[in-house]
Amino acid sequence: MEENKKIYINGRECNYKDERNLLEVIRKNGINLPTFCYHSELSVYGACRLCIVDIENKGIVSSCSIKPEPEMRVKTHTTELRGIRKISMELLLANHSKECTSCGKSLNCKLQDLASSLGVGDVRFKKREKLIPLDTSSQALVRDPNKCILCGDCVRACDEIQGIGAIDFMNRGSDVQVVPAFDKNLAEVECVDCGQCARVCPTGAIVPKSDIHDVWKELEDPNKVVVAQIAPAVRVAIGELFGMKPGTILTGQIVAALKLMNFDKVFDTSFAADLTVIEEANEFLRRNESKDSLPLFTSCCPGWVKYAEQYYPELLGNLSSCRSPQQMFGSLAKDLLPGQLKINKKDIVVVSIMPCTAKKVEAKRDEFEKNGIPEVDYVITTQELAAMIKEAGLDMNNLAPESLDLPMGFKTGAGVIFGTTGGVSEAVLRYAYEKISGKQLDNPDFKAVRGIEGLREVEVNVGETKLKVAIVHGLANAGKIAEMVKKGEADYSMIEVMACPGGCVGGAGQPVTFDDNTRKERAKGLYECDKMLQLHKAQENPYVKEVYNKHLGEPGGHKAHDLLHTTYRNRKRIFESGFEVLSGTNSQKLEISVCVGTGCYVKGSQNLLHKLIRYIDEQGLQEMVNVKATFCMENCDKGPSVTVGDNLIYACNFEKAVSEINEKLTVLKVD
């Protein structure tokens, strides 16, 4: 029966199978109906009204929110439909700040594109009266509400793909805006800087922050040695901005371009990824032997690290202590290069070229700064690099490829596939297999870990040892698996987490695309890269071996630990300081704070607060105390946290709190 399902689109018979909605059937049949709010990976919203169609006996409906039915007769471009689409566009444009020539999204803007393809000429409606100030608080992203068309794509991406919901709609009617909670700035809320909101934004309302200006300045400074590191995912995507197909490998051309723009040395983040493989695999093998802190979560993705710090503080011990490849490169470069190049450490400028907006924030973390010198000075995205190349007047299509500098430009395929989901797992397996079995791995490919499913699990048998690996991308999936680990329902050895769908190839710093297939093509490019390289296992990288021999000592050893590992901390996601529940009037009074943030709340802090208030009431201590409910003291793993005076009590209970209160009050009275 399946194959008999047919509908008529503009009078032509069309077959359909299991498409989720009418829009997908129409698109499959070669008619690209315009949309703003439809993304196959997000829920159906039906807000932009551009995909409207005229269905016989049903009238005009949005095709994204209706299922195809047998014998349906659909028209897609009647005069009435075209008129409605044009009016909708006109209304959107009226509210949009149309500074296209100076907009970061220009030429990649869906609004611009659709306005032109729908043939919208004059906009007859009045402009928005008041301009809303830009939100430049985040180190990763810039929000310009004046360019927002309220399609809600960013809201759903943050909520559905990442499970965070840092932004949502505020108000109603003509006052609607997309904002973080309480209309705060992005830097003041739980945003993890992944930028998936910017990736799906059809206009320039949320864009990655640009650091190009500072990089140009450094390049001009004759006293500085500017060193670049190129992340794997960049090389297979940048071509898209120069008219090439996604997946085109342009490592050599990027090197050539960077050298022409005055970069002194160009290295490869994949070299550092090879190091990561060795450090992380050794860490994993150690833990696997002692069955301690398993499963091991990967830690290369800064979006995931911040997410874990905010939402799963109790699992931080399971995170690999390895720095991300970007930061391994930074610390190693600042440690090795001064000697090698005979220059001052402070004159070295490390510029990372990343597919990622969260990397900008990662580079600024306190842990990655030594004596006031950051290990990575600037992070620019693939988009920004392309903009620099264009500004420098270079023709990417005609640049002769150049080779990366040694030693940190030499990598194996293991370090290259880091840029796609499943890559880190495969690279680690290539190492762990040989280490555990003592045998050589002839075919380095672990194809079972490859794929695009958001949550995959793979079992690999290495002799007697069974390794069960889970691979997730999208933080909502990471959240699901973290919950399983918390409940003890996950028997994985290792869990690879990437915040962005598809892994780094789908990062928010990559060229703008609204085609789901692009990520797959980029990943294909990376596997292609792996195939073309001479070596595929991190342990075979001769320069990595040399760095260990001459510089780092043993993997996981003291020096390696100092340069290649890091620590994590509980991080609050709500910056609200809390609220007074009771405020005494005595001149000297005792300050009591009870944390009611999620971590402490699940451990019963709300109940504890109840009891304390009752106790204070019964004992008539109201005038001598200030009681506050706070949101997070960043000690979530040891909650409930209560402070009495200057004393912070972990794992607090009623008895502990009361005895501390009485003790402190006696002192107060004596004073």
Next chain:
Amino acid sequence: MITAIEKKMDTARKFERVCAILEDYNYDPGKLIPILQAVQEEYRYLPEPVLTFIATSLGLSPAKVYGVATFYAHFALKPKGKYVIKVCDGTACHVKDSMPIVKAIQKKLRITENENTTGDMLFTLETVSCLGACGLAPVVVINETVHSLMNPAKIDKVIDKIYKEEAGNEKVAC
């Protein structure tokens, strides 16, 4: 008479009430709107930290809770005065000159459209679209009391009366 200590415990009790409300609704995120309604009954508005607390307790993001709270006109994010004056500006009241009443109240209470609560937290002025009492137009409702066939002079007297009552209350309290 309310003692100072009892007044103090009032904030604590309000918070306790929020916890009880959440419990009553079984911490069900699907019951966000009735929860917000009940909490607003306690505080007369929805304080930001309380909204954050509700979000955390229900496992929702604060942005989502804020979105719901700002969507409905019923929810107030700023503290409201003891007396909420609602002037009907529906069609019938509007043609019967409800706007001059609004202007008169604003002038008397020295408030504006944006700053619509008096500094002493006694009055908040709102306009509503229709109270369904068009026969009595123009209508003004103060808390639960309906004042019909209003005009600027009449509303002036109504407000003065409230001021007098309040002054009396204070004397009693002292």
